[in-house]
Amino acid sequence: MSHVPGMIQSIERSSAVLRLLAAGPDRLRVKEIADALGLPKSTAHSILRTLEHVGFVEQDPRTARYRLGRGLLDLGSAGMDANELRGRALNWADALAARSGEEVRLGVLDDNRVLVVHHVFRPDDSAQSLDTGVRLPLHATALGKVLLAYSAPAEESAVAAGLDPYTRRTLIDRRELADALTETRTRGWGLSVEEWRPGVAGIAAPVRTSGGLVVGAVGIAGPVERLTDTRRQARPALVEHVVAAARSISRDVAG
Numbered sequence: 001m002s003h004v005p006g007m008i009q010s011i012e013r014s015s016a017v018l019r020l021l022a023a024g025p026d027r028l029r030v031k032e033i034a035d036a037l038g039l040p041k042s043t044a045h046s047i048l049r050t051l052e053h054v055g056f057v058e059q060d061p062r063t064a065r066y067r068l069g070r071g072l073l074d075l076g077s078a079g080m081d082a083n084e085l086r087g088r089a090l091n092w093a094d095a096l097a098a099r100s101g102e103e104v105r106l107g108v109l110d111d112n113r114v115l116v117v118h119h120v121f122r123p124d125d126s127a128q129s130l131d132t133g134v135r136l137p138l139h140a141t142a143l144g145k146v147l148l149a150y151s152a153p154a155e156e157s158a159v160a161a162g163l164d165p166y167t168r169r170t171l172i173d174r175r176e177l178a179d180a181l182t183e184t185r186t187r188g189w190g191l192s193v194e195e196w197r198p199g200v201a202g203i204a205a206p207v208r209t210s211g212g213l214v215v216g217a218v219g220i221a222g223p224v225e226r227l228t229d230t231r232r233q234a235r236p237a238l239v240e241h242v243v244a245a246a247r248s249i250s251r252d253v254a255g
Helices: 009-023 030-037 041-053 070-076 082-100 142-149 152-161 174-187 236-254
Strands: 057-059 066-068 103-110 113-120 135-137 190-193 200-208 214-223
Touching (some): 009 041, 030 041, 082 236, 113 142, 152 174
Antiparallel strands (some): 103 214, 113 135
8 A cells, every 4th residue: 555655654554454344245354454455464454443433344253253343333423322421420520529529510512502411419418400301501501611611513502592691600602712722722721700600710621532622521519619710720630630530531432
């Protein structure tokens, strides 16, 4: 296979493996794939293992032969099933609530809103209502800002739908929102201070799957005075807890 300078050879080879598997009805052995593409068997094996890890190929455990994987069918959809994401996040979300002392939400992009797929109550005895299944505004919440920050189409769609003002602090100007999303990407976490509800702040961070794709966001919400300092900046210890939880969930999701 000729390699064009400036191109990434492993991606060229991976696409050749996928095309080879797509071309025939039969499952193929590693050696058959290596021979067909003129690759060392070890190289073909490494490519196949990586493609299997991301769900693009599957190996029959009985025959050790490979075929195309179900992950390719998911390319047109959002990728990860919300229930699967919730399942991987359960323990980490509980731990985040315990460490931060605040309520925890796990959210995904859903039709111009944040869909809350998991909610852990604040670990005290105060009256709280369950938010699982609730839809939150994207531009006015920390979870939403994180989801928008890593999806240009979602940002475009949110702006087109109109940025509703929930409080006098809600970002309703598209340039201000764009700046806030740039800041969110730069620091790797999002903050919302009284932008959705007066007196309430939120801190959130992205959940990523293989290769860095953002599939959700996890965050805490609580009274402004507990989550931020007198300058309305997020308390560093809480940011640390949220970012650590997001990384742990991401590891489980990508694994």
